[in-house]
Amino acid sequence: MTVSLPVAARVDLRRQPVEGVLERVEEALHARLDRQTLVRKRRSLGARTERNTWVRIERRGFERIGPQGWNGTEAAAVLQGVAMPEWYQGVAWREPGQPVMWRADELELITSPSVAEGALVLEEPGLSDAWWAALNVSLNALADQQTPRIATPDTVTITQEHVTRTLGEVFPDIADTRLERWVPAHADLTWANVMGPEFSIIDWEDWGMAPQGLDAATLWGNALAVPAVAQRVRRERRADLESRDGKLMALFFLSKIVGPHAYEHDPLLVPGKKETERLLAELQL
Incomplete structure (x- = not known):
């Protein structure tokens, strides 16, 4: 028998108040987030910390979390030979009364920017x-x-x-x-x-x-x-x-x-x- 999971209400983190989430992450990771560097996307947030690391925060509904969980960033820490930020620590919690999980991961700060601001590249990036x-x-x-x-x-x-x-x-x-x-x-x-x-x-x-x-x-x-x-x-x-x-x-x-x-x-x-x-x-x- 297939069990249908409850569907989380759609929330756009670019438009929702997030200060409470940021404060919870700071307390859990013992790190202060620099609000001036905050990047807000539809379902994720990111910010630099005072110790020159990067914290990525994501909100995901139960229906988008399969049996393997959603600790992909942490699980990727074992990969060898791949150029990627080093993973330091993470924390996850359930949003009270909602079929929603939050997760925050603290990572190595990568100083090079993304090749493009969005998924597409729209001009020659001049990569070496x-x-x-x-x-x-x-x-x-x-x-x-x-x-x-x-x-x-x-x-x-x-x-x-x-x-x-x-x-x-x-x-x-x-x-x-x-x-x-x-x-x-x-x-x-x-x-x-x-x-x-x-x-x-x-x-x-x-x-x-x-x-x-x-x-x-x-x-x-x-x-x-x-x-x-x-x-x-x-x-x-x-x-x-x-x-x-x-x-x-x-x-x-x-x-x-x-x-x-x-x-x-x-x-x-x-x-x-x-x-x-x-x-x-x-x-x-």
Whole structure:
């Protein structure tokens, strides 16, 4: 029997009072947060501490927390060979009377900024060859790890059934959606989560096993508005993106761009349609 979890009310932390949350985190972690550095997103907060660390705080409803929990940032501390902030400590609590969990993690402060303010890159970021080499080292090292965790891109557990359903709804001509190789993935490898000029990857809460190519497809897809960057991702991550699984992951990403909820002013829409045609044709060969 499937048990339905209660659904948390939607809350936008960019607009809600958060001082009480910040004070609770300060007390639990014995750290003072610098309010001047506070970054507010829809479901997460971040701020620098007086001891030059970074604290990330997230609110997540029960329905978005699977059996493996949601301590991904803490669990990622064991990864070897991946450029990422060191994890120091964390705390979690339930919001009284609500099907909601809060979590705060204190991490190494990364001084390089995100390559882009949002998920997409909209102009040439001028990344060095050393940056691209470090990306490859980290993604290759990540794929060589072992974990019982399952990735949750967009906080949704990725499964064969989920991929098949998503692709079938948007690309019904794909006859075979079977995925063969699963490897550890960051699962949210957008341009906001990679730093530069010194390379590192942040925000590990959703990492876990995923089809080969998920990370490469996410980084590539979010660069389609800048063809030279998208082409560089394809060149650097050729082994992932030219595999059959990688092509399916590219279409999995594009299903959100060219599917029924396509937005006509989306800078990814026109190049996304072109890439969709290419990928569908290649899968038919």
